[in-house]
Amino acid sequence: xxxxxxxxxxxxxxxxxxxxxxxxxxxxxxxxxxxxxxxxxxxxxxxxxxxxxxxxxxxxxxxxxxxxxxxxxxxxxxxxxxxxxxxxxxxxxxxxxxxxxxxxxxxxxxxxxxxxxxxxxxxxxxxxxxxxxxxxxxxxxxxxxxxxxxxxxxxxxxxxxxxxxxxxxxxxxxxxxxxxxxxxxxxxxxxxxxxxxxxxxxxxxxxxxxxxxxxxxxxxxxxxxxxxxxxxxxxxxxxxxxxxxxxxxxxxxxxxxxxxxxxxxxxxxxxxxxxxxxxxxxxxxxxxxxxxxxxxxxxxxxxxxxxxxxxxxxxxxxxxxxxxxxxxxxxxxxxxxxxxxxxxxxxxxxxxxxxxxxxxxxxxxxxxxxxxxxxxxxxxxxxxxxxxxxxxxxxxxxxxxxxxxxxxxxxxxxxxxxxxxxxxxxxxxxxxxxxxxxx
Amino acid sequence: xxxxxxxxxxxxxxxxxxxxxxxxxxxxxxxxxxxxxxxxxxxxxxxxxxxxxxxxxxxxxxxxxxxxxxxxxxxxxxxxxxxxxxxxxxxxxxxxxxxxxxxxxxxxxxxxxxxxxxxxxxxxxxxxxxxxxxxxxxxxxxxxxxxxxxxxxxxxxxxxxxxxxxxxxxxxxxxxxxxxxxxxxxxxxxxxxxxxxxxxxxxxxxxxxxxxxxxxxxxxxxxxxxxxxxxxxxxxxxxxxxxxxxxxxxxxxxxxxxxxxxxxxxxxxxxxxxxxxxxxxxxxxxxxxxxxxxxxxxxxxxxxxxxxxxxxxxxxxxxxxxxxxxxxxxxxxxxxxxxxxxxxxxxxxxxxxxxxxxxxxxxxxxxxxxxxxxxxxxxxxxxxxxxxxxxxxxxxxxxxxxxxxxxxxxxxxxxxxxxxxxxxxxxxxxxxxxxxxxx
Numbered sequence: 091x092x093x094x095x096x097x098x099x100x101x102x103x104x105x106x107x108x109x110x111x112x113x114x115x116x117x118x119x120x121x122x123x124x125x126x127x128x129x130x131x132x133x134x135x136x137x138x139x140x141x142x143x144x145x146x147x148x149x150x151x152x153x154x155x156x157x158x159x160x161x162x163x164x165x166x167x168x169x170x171x172x173x174x175x176x177x178x179x180x181x182x183x184x185x186x187x188x189x190x191x192x193x194x195x196x197x198x199x200x201x202x203x204x205x206x207x208x209x210x211x212x213x214x215x216x217x218x219x220x221x222x223x224x225x226x227x228x229x230x231x232x233x234x235x236x237x238x239x240x241x242x243x244x245x246x247x248x249x250x251x252x253x254x255x256x257x258x259x260x261x262x263x264x265x266x267x268x269x270x271x272x273x274x275x276x277x278x279x280x281x282x283x284x285x286x287x288x289x290x291x292x293x294x295x296x297x298x299x300x301x302x303x304x305x306x307x308x309x310x311x312x313x314x315x316x317x318x319x320x321x322x323x324x325x326x327x328x329x330x331x332x333x334x335x336x337x338x339x340x341x342x343x344x345x346x347x348x349x350x351x352x353x354x355x356x357x358x359x360x361x362x363x364x365x366x367x368x369x370x371x372x373x374x375x376x377x378x379x380x381x382x383x384x385x386x387x388x389x390x391x392x393x394x395x396x397x398x399x400x401x402x403x404x405x406x407x408x409x410x411x412x413x414x415x416x417x418x419x420x421x422x423x424x425x426x427x428x429x430x431x432x433x434x435x436x437x438x439x440x441x442x443x444x445x446x447x448x449x450x451x452x453x454x455x456x457x458x459x460x461x462x463x464x465x466x467x468x469x470x471x472x473x474x475x476x477x478x479x480x481x482x483x484x485x486x487x488x489x490x491x492x493x494x495x496x497x498x499x500x501x502x503x504x505x506x507x508x509x510x511x512x513x514x515x516x517x518x519x520x521x522x523x524x525x526x527x528x529x
Numbered sequence: 530x531x532x533x534x535x536x537x538x539x540x541x542x543x544x545x546x547x548x549x550x551x552x553x554x555x556x557x558x559x560x561x562x563x564x565x566x567x568x569x570x571x572x573x574x575x576x577x578x579x580x581x582x583x584x585x586x587x588x589x590x591x592x593x594x595x596x597x598x599x600x601x602x603x604x605x606x607x608x609x610x611x612x613x614x615x616x617x618x619x620x621x622x623x624x625x626x627x628x629x630x631x632x633x634x635x636x637x638x639x640x641x642x643x644x645x646x647x648x649x650x651x652x653x654x655x656x657x658x659x660x661x662x663x664x665x666x667x668x669x670x671x672x673x674x675x676x677x678x679x680x681x682x683x684x685x686x687x688x689x690x691x692x693x694x695x696x697x698x699x700x701x702x703x704x705x706x707x708x709x710x711x712x713x714x715x716x717x718x719x720x721x722x723x724x725x726x727x728x729x730x731x732x733x734x735x736x737x738x739x740x741x742x743x744x745x746x747x748x749x750x751x752x753x754x755x756x757x758x759x760x761x762x763x764x765x766x767x768x769x770x771x772x773x774x775x776x777x778x779x780x781x782x783x784x785x786x787x788x789x790x791x792x793x794x795x796x797x798x799x800x801x802x803x804x805x806x807x808x809x810x811x812x813x814x815x816x817x818x819x820x821x822x823x824x825x826x827x828x829x830x831x832x833x834x835x836x837x838x839x840x841x842x843x844x845x846x847x848x849x850x851x852x853x854x855x856x857x858x859x860x861x862x863x864x865x866x867x868x869x870x871x872x873x874x875x876x877x878x879x880x881x882x883x884x885x886x887x888x889x890x891x892x893x894x895x896x897x898x899x900x901x902x903x904x905x906x907x908x909x910x911x912x913x914x915x916x917x918x919x920x921x922x923x924x925x926x927x928x929x930x931x932x933x934x935x936x937x938x939x940x941x942x943x944x945x946x947x948x949x950x951x952x953x954x955x956x957x958x959x960x961x962x963x964x965x966x967x968x
Contacts, residue, residue, distance in 0.1 A: 152587045397842075457859075
């Protein structure tokens, strides 16, 4: 399995070269400088910027302080072709983005009648009086284009400054995302043409990072030297390794073809551990396999306490193939509700292959599904022994026609990590069982 | 309930004033500029910097490009008293932090024999040859203090530049965190004395943000004008509202006393919806209430598919008070394994108060616990009707002595949001039942 809470190792060099247009992201708000919040909009924005061949030079978070904001914005405009800001467009004194834009562009404000009317209308439809403070949101720096926001009062702004453009969007994701697709994407397309940056990801379970790297490394070289060149990187998270491929150029179809070939070569070399080449997560792959065969699954969980079922039922439409399960945290539940013989518990202990197998058989029999999964283990921090240290987990998958696998694994790390890797491993064993025919 | 995927609203003004020492964080690595990874070390670092009264001016992510890194580092050193970098200390060509430090400080490298010996020893203990490339990690900018890294090959660096200091740490959290506590914290204490920034958080469930704000706002004013002044902010996430209080000064005890009084005044005014004033999450509060009374809980989940049990069993030691549960995704499981009468399902539908109640009673009876919880609902995106639209969720809690509550709620948002708010609401109803005596 992966090496745990490691940072991703970038195998390839950086993507950036001087020929590509560039972007920076500036998240604005003092709350993002507390220990409690992390800016996640930048992941969405990065992906969308990449769609236009724009490469991210950097991203930053600044607080609600006028001078710091103006400085950061001015520097970003000096470096990047596109600067995207998020937040700071609200009606209060703390909302400084409009002012910073006007200062950096060196332009005055005008009050935009249409914007004011739209804000007033929004309040009217909710039968609420419009607070005087919201009038500020209709102030627009001279020369800026207003980007309509159907899901909030704060409109966005598009403002050219020198050879760069600033795109100012509100912070809430449910406002920002539709505004991007409606207003920003078409304008970037018009400005930067058809330059593309395309990405593909191979997701891999049941193999460690170094093992995957060993197989993939000989394939990387020719990919990087090819035309179009394909950049590669390897990223590890608990129980999962990902190979990320990317390519840039003007011919989107050629990029797609080159990436498909590269994905096929890597998938072929790595084999069964590759569970997805199209972005699907492990639980979606399991669901698709089951649905295709008319199969159903039930899960009996001890140390993972419901997390495997939680992952499976994350998938929309999972009621077609998840029947349910039993969380048997207490041994009495294992006996009463899963039919695990007390003699097995006494002879082998709750964390043992016979008990995991009996849990899988029990939940499959009782819930009348085609596949049953049983998981028992010691997540820690207490409960370990010399023979069965913290991190020992046993997973069984029981299918039709006597198909049955059981595996004992030992995971490193703390309680959260052990549980996460247990869930991942159980889903992967389930996937492999389903791939071999589970109904 | 909260307004969903909103950004936090900062009610108070920014914390920063010119008298406090300041810090910036620079996360280094091109992988952090892809759409796949977000820097989370900065949350830990912010919290630790705040412990020394250091306020965060900003944070940024830069890729593995030499000039961009030197520029970012130079600017940060010009603004902040402490600049913390993470990442880029590995042995490969992409690891540029050491070089950037030397460039910004204008000093040459020396090879540190002790560091080289430690790296060689680390490989020797694992019976692996030391790759020649790792020798780079023993290069230290002149004047820098080496910070030992017991969990990895990359040592950290502490380097004074002008009136600022740069603290360079490796990226992996399990290396960075212990290094902070062992090496960085004592040095910051020596440098900045006993300036403190203390924080407290009230966590609230079952009340919306605006409702909480209405109650809290009249209390804020005097707190901000008091000495020591207390800054306040309100943050909302699905199913939870948090009030964050903070105060700065040299007398840590006085700060603690003032914050305790403020917390007490707010908790008193808001009442039962406040579930924690000491950092505990909802599932920990439930666990503590159950443990104190010798109670146990079992959960029957439909639309949440195991996530309530997953949250409860996140708590270390939860096996003392979580017996287990049944995930009854399929109606047949509700009938067979929870004893829900088929007539109830036929008469009222699976998403109804009688069925939720029967699930709670059924799981409590079958698993012989003091409390049972039943949850059924429509998480979407499909399955809704006019009478029961997507987002309709029914939650029941069954306790001893005929105690029973059942509540029908309608949540906004997508599948993930509906499930998240369902879990939160179920845990809160369970908490309230336990607080009223559940055994």
